[in-house]
Ligand SMILES: Cc1ncc(C[n+]2csc(CCOP(=O)(O)OP(=O)(O)O)c2C)c(N)n1
């Protein structure tokens with residue numbers, strides 16, 4: 001029997017504004033990990049800095065709260081040291097696509113088996129509403145003195161180009177659909193990405209629940225985003241591109257791209273380091289009675305420069 005979501009509810013008081021989309025995402029994470037039956041000690045939620053990053057305080061797990069923009073490198077280290085853990089990154093649009101943009105791309109290139117959940121409210125919520133990389137041009141939210149003159153980055157297209165092998169979009173207030181997307185993303189072996197659109201009722205007074213509800217729709221059963229062979233890729237690419245690019249009067253939700261042909265980074269490591277998966281770095285004994293097994297002076301003796 002699946003676990004109760006209450007097993008994942010940490011005792012910390014949830015400090016988000018009333019109506020924040022983060023509540024919906026948190027709710028979907030609780031229910032997804034409960035239905036996947038992941039023991040809390042084997043669940044690692046890594047957060048960046050932002051309202052979104054606070055998710056690490058609210059989900060019971062072996063979590064980590066990284067510096068601004070650095071959730072992905074920390075999550076990568078944790079996952080590669082202990083590949084049997086379920087690692088989920090929770091970050092904002094500023095955190096993952098602004099200051100952490102380079103790391104976001106690097107994870108796609110590596111295809112490490114991590115799920116990245118983007119809390120996409122198009123503003124820097126925690127620091128009082130500045131324009132984030134996903135805020136479309138010419139929108140003027142209430143904290144801006146004039147309309148935004150930057151073009152917005154398209155997170156799903158960026159994830160696809162970077163190499164993420166599972167790319168989806170959800171809506172924070174549709175928690176049941178989002179829960180299903182999170183479950184599929186976590187089960188996928190490789191870098192998975194979910195762009196979660198979320199109203200910020202305090203600072204984004206333009207992209208409100210009404211604004212989203214007028215635009216969002218779910219891709220239909222006739223849309224097939226699954227790549228099983230290289231031929232599949234060529235054949236399905238035009239339809240996939242159309243969905244990845246669509247963001248305006250209509251915004252597609254659901255699984256947009258799912259490449260099942262690529263090796264994960266862990267599988268690539270196993271190829272060059274046979275036995276890696278059986279004895280990953282995080283499980284190896286490094287000391288006996290507090291004394292290191294390996295003498296670092298011996299290992300680095302050829303590299304020591306004596307002046
Ligand atoms: C190195 C560094 N630069 C800037 C900040 C200030 N800062 C904190 S959170 C944040 C952005 C938050 O926006 P986002 O990532 O979209 O998260 P949200 O609060 O919207 O969930 C910034 C710029 C910081 N904490 N550290």
Ligand SMILES: [Mg+2]
Nearest residue numbers: 092093123125
């Ligand atoms: Mg944000």
